[in-house]
Amino acid sequence: MKNKSLISAILIATLFGFPLNLVSAPSAPVITHSISGTSVTISWTNVPGASEYKLLYAPIPYTGPESIGSLDVGGVNSFSANLWEGASFYVAVQAGDNSGFSEYSNIGEITIATTVADLNGNWRVTQTWGPNNCGYTIGTKFEEDFFFTQSGNTVTALDGDLDDLSGNITGTTGSLLYSYEDEDTKESKTINFTILPGNTLSGSILWKYRDKEGGSIECILNTSFTAIKS
Structure with a gap:
């Protein structure tokens, strides 16, 4: 833990320097962040006595002090922004009052994932049956074709x-999700997949079917x- 704290302190000093006016300034907040698609939300703990907060950010990889930016965000405890695929930043927050600003918070590392493959076209899918209550033999393999259509982050597929x-x-x-229901049957499919190097996919399919009659x-x-991809 001591080594981790030392490394964090060195990183903070390297990225953002040493804050001034710390004699009676507020204590440092603790930040967390969440990412959904290209949207990121940075949140931090409320610091007693603090009247304002400052958000600092720098690109990854770090390119020097001139690349550091800051935003005065007022008295709020979170900040949200829409970024872009491949965006990558360090972030930290300071709490402030009339006496100055606190030391820097812990540093967050934010990276927006990049879509690396084009799914458009026909894919030859090899399935292996797993656990089920349908009477199907576990381990049985079969193949079918899926036709994918991709527009940005939105994907549709037509299966066999x-x-x-x-x-x-x-x-x-x-x-991907499929669901269908009428007066006689109810069916759903949920597909989760990962894009692998070499233009391949791997994943799982959960199929549910009920004959109401x-x-x-x-x-x-x-x-x-x-x-x-075929």
């Missing part, structure tokens, strides 16, 4: 059953899969 799935991709992971028992099938 001609079911239309839709969802999103963030970075190298994505998820046959009772309330639902067939649930878990499969794993790999796919290559």
Whole structure:
């Protein structure tokens, strides 16, 4: 823990320098952040006595003091922004009052993932049946074609059953969903996948099916899969 604290202190000093006016300034806040797509929210703890906060940011990799930016965000305890794919920043926050600003908070590292593959086109999917209550033999393999259409982070797919799935991709992971229900049946498919090097995919499919006329028992099938673009 001592080594980690020392490394953090060195990083703070290297990136943002040493803050001034610390004699009676507020204590430093603690920051956290969350990312959803290209949107990021930075939050920090409330510091007693603080009347304002300053957000500092610098690019990753760090290119020198001239690259440091700051925003006076007032008395709020969070800040949100829409960035872009591939954006990467260090961030820190200071608490301030009439006597000056605190030491820097811990440093957050924010990186927005980049979509690295074009899914458009036909993919040959090899599935392996896993645990199920449908009577299917575990380990059985079969192949079918999926046709993907991608626009930005939005993805749709038509599978071998001609079911239309839709969802999103963030970075190298994505998820797709299909659901259908009428007076006789109820069916859903959930696909989670990862884009791998070499233009391949791997993931899982959760299939649920219920024949309403046959009772309330639902067939649930878990499969794993790999796919290559054909």
